[in-house]
Amino acid sequence: MKNSTLILLSVVVFMTGCSPSGSNGERTQDVSQEAEAAPQEDVNIDVWLERMEVGSRELYSARDAVVAALGLEEGDVVADIGAGTGLYTLLFAEAVGGTGRIYAEDIEPRFLDLINRRAEDSGFGNITAVLGREDDVTLPDNAMDLVFIADTYHYFSDREGVMKSVYRALKPGGSLILIDYDLKPGEERPSEKSHVRFGRAGVISEIEYIGFAFAEEQAVAGLEENYFLRFVKADD
Numbered sequence: 001m002k003n004s005t006l007i008l009l010s011v012v013v014f015m016t017g018c019s020p021s022g023s024n025g026e027r028t029q030d031v032s033q034e035a036e037a038a039p040q041e042d043v044n045i046d047v048w049l050e051r052m053e054v055g056s057r058e059l060y061s062a063r064d065a066v067v068a069a070l071g072l073e074e075g076d077v078v079a080d081i082g083a084g085t086g087l088y089t090l091l092f093a094e095a096v097g098g099t100g101r102i103y104a105e106d107i108e109p110r111f112l113d114l115i116n117r118r119a120e121d122s123g124f125g126n127i128t129a130v131l132g133r134e135d136d137v138t139l140p141d142n143a144m145d146l147v148f149i150a151d152t153y154h155y156f157s158d159r160e161g162v163m164k165s166v167y168r169a170l171k172p173g174g175s176l177i178l179i180d181y182d183l184k185p186g187e188e189r190p191s192e193k194s195h196v197r198f199g200r201a202g203v204i205s206e207i208e209y210i211g212f213a214f215a216e217e218q219a220v221a222g223l224e225e226n227y228f229l230r231f232v233k234a235d236d
C-alpha cells in the first residue's frame, strides 16, 4: 500500500471511531494500549520508576537535550500530558522557575501522587497535578504556552477527544511538542511495541485535522528511535 493511502486510512479511522465506543479493527489494539498505559493493580510504582527512568530508555538518557530543544523561558506555563513518573515535569519546573507553572496531567492517580511527592521533596511549588479523562485533558482554556506529549500519544484511546481538548488548552500562538516512537515506512512493528500504530506521517495528518499547523520536525541529540514534532496553534 502506498504511503499516501496509509495516511488517508489512518485519518479516516481517527475521524470515524477510535473512541472507546468505536467498533473497528483497531479496538483490540486499543484495549491492550489502555492496559499498558496505566500501571496494573499489582505493579508497584517503583517498578515503573525503574522502567521509565533508566539509561537504556532514550527519553531518559536524552532528557536534557529534549528540554533544551523546547526553548522554555522563565514564566512559561507548560502542560505535560501523560506525565507518568514526572521525569519531564520536574525538569520543566526547574526551567520555568517560580513565575512559571507546570500542569502534570495523567489518567492514573498513582502517578499524580508520585509527582506531588517528588515536587514536595524537590521544593517545587510550581507544579499542579491534574487528573485527566480518556477523552479530555481537563486543563484551563487558552492557558498553556506549550503542551508536551512524550511516549503517550499512541496510548490515547480517544485521540480526537484528547487532542481537541489540548487545542483548547493552548494559548493562540502556543506550541505542541509530540515525541513518539518512530515506525519507519515498511518496518514491521516490533513485537514488544505492537501498540505503535503508525509513523510520523499519520500522526501529523491526525493532528492537522484537529486544527494545528505542523511547524517542523526537530533533530535532538540522543533521540534515534523517537521523532520530535512541533505544531502550533495559530494566533487568532
Ligand SMILES: C[S@@+](CC[C@H](N)C(=O)[O-])C[C@H]1O[C@@H](n2cnc3c(N)ncnc32)[C@H](O)[C@@H]1O
Residues within 6 Å of the ligand: 037, 038, 039, 052, 059, 081, 082, 083, 084, 085, 086, 087, 088, 105, 106, 107, 108, 111, 132, 133, 134, 135, 149, 150, 151, 152, 155, 156, 157, 158, 162
Ligand atoms: C509511557 S508513559 C510516558 C510518561 C512520560 N511522558 C515519559 O515520557 O516519561 C505513558 C503515560 O501516559 C498515560 N496515559 C495513557 N492514556 C492517557 C490519556 N488518555 N490521557 C493522559 N495520560 C494518559 C499513562 O498513565 C502513562 O503515565
